[in-house]
Structure formats: structure tokens, C-alpha cells
Amino acid sequence: MAQIDNLPPLRDVIRTFELDARKSLGQNFLLDLNLTARIARSSGKLEGVTVIEVGPGPGGLTRGLLAEGAAKVVAIEKDRRCIPALEEIAARYPGRLEIIEGDALSVDMAALADGPTRIVANLPYNVGTPLLTGWLEADWPPFWDSLTLMFQKEVAERIVAKAGDKAYGRLSVLASWRTQADIVLDLPPQAFTPPPKVSSAVVHLVPRAEPLACDIKALARVTTAAFGQRRKMLRAALKHLGGDTVALIEEAGLKPTARAEEIPLEGFVSLANIYAAALKG
Known part of the structure; x- marks a missing residue:
């Protein structure tokens, strides 16, 4: 596996900082830096863009975003064990990584926007749907230019489903009302440590300029x-x-x-x- 920077491999980072993934935090770490860079690229060209990342963990996707040219990454991490690992990344990319220790559900992300802003994240399984719903139900147009988010595949399929599809539901209606949503990448359980019991998928959502008028x-x-x-x-x-x-x-x-x-x-x-x-x- 090729390195995308001169920082240690993620397995070494996890071992050094004793970052065992915790089920209580919905953590499943993606260790292949080629995959994290691919997810970063799926959000589009990042030059001049501020990226808000939720749940960076040991920083695999963070490194992908920075290596792909993001002007700034704001990483929101609830697990304080991960902060020293993220600080090492910040030292490698001076002035380009801001670390916020806190719960993403209570952070005012709109206040973090700085110029063109996107949200790119391997969302912890236990907060993914509430976060997405909050972003979709907020004032429109949104502060973000796009969302590129990883979910359990079942949830991803619900987001992009259309009328008549088995997965079609309330989340499908909300997502299609305000965005164009597409699955851009599928990931098997074996891509993660520890492997979850289900497959995952990355969904890319672009806001509609003028959603249908609705209460x-x-x-x-x-x-x-x-x-x-x-x-x-x-x-x-x-x-x-x-x-x-x-x-x-x-x-x-x-x-x-x-x-x-x-x-x-x-x-x-x-x-x-x-x-x-x-x-x-």
C-alpha cells in the first residue's frame, strides 16, 4: 500500500496511541490510505476549500483530505484519545488542520464555514442519520457546498432511494427534496478495523439551488x-x-x-x- 505522506502507517498510529475502536462511539477505522484518499477525491477538487470532518479517529481520512489539497480541515473528534494522533497530522500540515474536541451533534458547524465549505466524513454509525437529518432540515441554502458521507450501506440506500424502491422512506424524501444524492463508493466490512457486520457506502449530496417550496x-x-x-x-x-x-x-x-x-x-x-x-x- 502506497503512502500518501511521510507520516506513520495508521496501524502504527493506532498501536502507538492505543486507539482500539470502541463500539460505544460507533467507531470502525478505515486504515487503507489509498481508500481514504479516494473518498477525499470523491468530494471534488479541494484546492481553496474548507472541509469539516466528523469523527476523524486516528486521522486516515484527515490525511487524505490534506494530501488532496484541502486548504483547511476542521476535524471534530469526541474521543480525546485520538487528539494526540491528530496533533501529529497538524504538525505535518502547519496551519491547515484545526482540531475541535467535542460532540458533533452540539457543534455549530455553520460557524466553522470559511469560504467554500464541504463536509466529508466517515460518520460514526450511531450519529450518522441524526447529523444528516439536521443538515437537511436547516435553513436553506446551506452553509456547505456538498456532503460526502460514509454510512452503513443500508442507510446509504435509503438516502438515494426513489418511489417504488424497497428502501424508499422518510429519509429518501428529505434527501431528494433538498439535494441530488448518489452513492459514489461501496466498501466491504474487511476494509475496516474492526470489520463491522455490514457493508458501507459513501454518499455524495449536492444541494438543490431551489428545492420545491414546502413547509x-x-x-x-x-x-x-x-x-x-x-x-x-x-x-x-x-x-x-x-x-x-x-x-x-x-x-x-x-x-x-x-x-x-x-x-x-x-x-x-x-x-x-x-x-x-x-x-x-
């Missing part, structure tokens, strides 16, 4: 209700939203007998907007 809270309520009982017809699944459910569905141009997995993005947006208007009326 975000109404969209969340409608999709949660519809997919919460996905085997039921819409007229039954949406019943607890109140009011004349059938009339609501028909006004949106949908069939009350349809099921959630059959409804495309445009249908959910129409349904959410009519529901929001009904609440205000």
Missing part, C-alpha cells in the same frame, strides 16, 4: 405518519393527523388507497403544503 415541519409530520405505518393505505396511515384525511389526500392529487412507498417526492410536497394550509385555516 419543513409539515413535510416531517406527513412523511413520519405515512412511513410509520407503511403497509397501510394513506387514508389510514395519515388518519391521526386529524381532519378529513381522504379530502386532504385527494386535494393533493393522490389516491387514498395508495401506500407511502408509491408516492414520489412531488406528491409528498403537495400533501405537506395542503396539510400546512389546513392547519393555518
Whole structure:
């Protein structure tokens, strides 16, 4: 395996700093620096770009991002055991790596943006979906130019699924509403230490300049209700939203007998907007 810089191999870093991956932190370390560089490249050209990385661990992807030319990497790491390893990388790339010790769920990442900004991360499994949902539900347009994120493959497939797909669900609707999302890389369990029980995939999301106009809270309520009982017809699944459910569905141009997995993005947006208007009326 070729080295991308003159720093020690990641296995040596893990051994030196005793960085055994912890299940409680959702850690699975990617040690192949060729793969981490490939993930970095999948986010596009990085010259002049600030990259926010969540959960860098021993710094494999961090090194890939810096080696590929990122102007600055802001690494947010909850596990303080990893900080000394990241500090060694910072010394190798003076002025280009900022390390923040903390929980990514509580960090104001918009405040970290500096010029063109992207988020690139091998997300810890236990916080990946909440982080993505938060980025998608925030004010629009977002502070980031793109998201390049690793998830369990099952989650990645849910993000990119379309109506009619088995994996189609609330996350699919939210992601397709505000972004163009594509899987750009598949990774087997053997690529990680320790190997997880499932495969992983990298998803690249680019924000839509003008998403369909929609009330975000109404969209969340409608999709949660519809997919919460996905085997039921819409007229039954949406019943607890109140009011004349059938009339609501028909006004949106949908069939009350349809099921959630059959409804495309445009249908959910129409349904959410009519529901929001009904609440205000």
C-alpha cells in the first residue's frame, strides 16, 4: 500500500496511541490510505476549500483530505484519545488542520464555514442519520457546498432511494427534496478495523439551488405518519393527523388507497403544503 505522506502507517498510529475502536462511539477505522484518499477525491477538487470532518479517529481520512489539497480541515473528534494522533497530522500540515474536541451533534458547524465549505466524513454509525437529518432540515441554502458521507450501506440506500424502491422512506424524501444524492463508493466490512457486520457506502449530496417550496415541519409530520405505518393505505396511515384525511389526500392529487412507498417526492410536497394550509385555516 502506497503512502500518501511521510507520516506513520495508521496501524502504527493506532498501536502507538492505543486507539482500539470502541463500539460505544460507533467507531470502525478505515486504515487503507489509498481508500481514504479516494473518498477525499470523491468530494471534488479541494484546492481553496474548507472541509469539516466528523469523527476523524486516528486521522486516515484527515490525511487524505490534506494530501488532496484541502486548504483547511476542521476535524471534530469526541474521543480525546485520538487528539494526540491528530496533533501529529497538524504538525505535518502547519496551519491547515484545526482540531475541535467535542460532540458533533452540539457543534455549530455553520460557524466553522470559511469560504467554500464541504463536509466529508466517515460518520460514526450511531450519529450518522441524526447529523444528516439536521443538515437537511436547516435553513436553506446551506452553509456547505456538498456532503460526502460514509454510512452503513443500508442507510446509504435509503438516502438515494426513489418511489417504488424497497428502501424508499422518510429519509429518501428529505434527501431528494433538498439535494441530488448518489452513492459514489461501496466498501466491504474487511476494509475496516474492526470489520463491522455490514457493508458501507459513501454518499455524495449536492444541494438543490431551489428545492420545491414546502413547509419543513409539515413535510416531517406527513412523511413520519405515512412511513410509520407503511403497509397501510394513506387514508389510514395519515388518519391521526386529524381532519378529513381522504379530502386532504385527494386535494393533493393522490389516491387514498395508495401506500407511502408509491408516492414520489412531488406528491409528498403537495400533501405537506395542503396539510400546512389546513392547519393555518
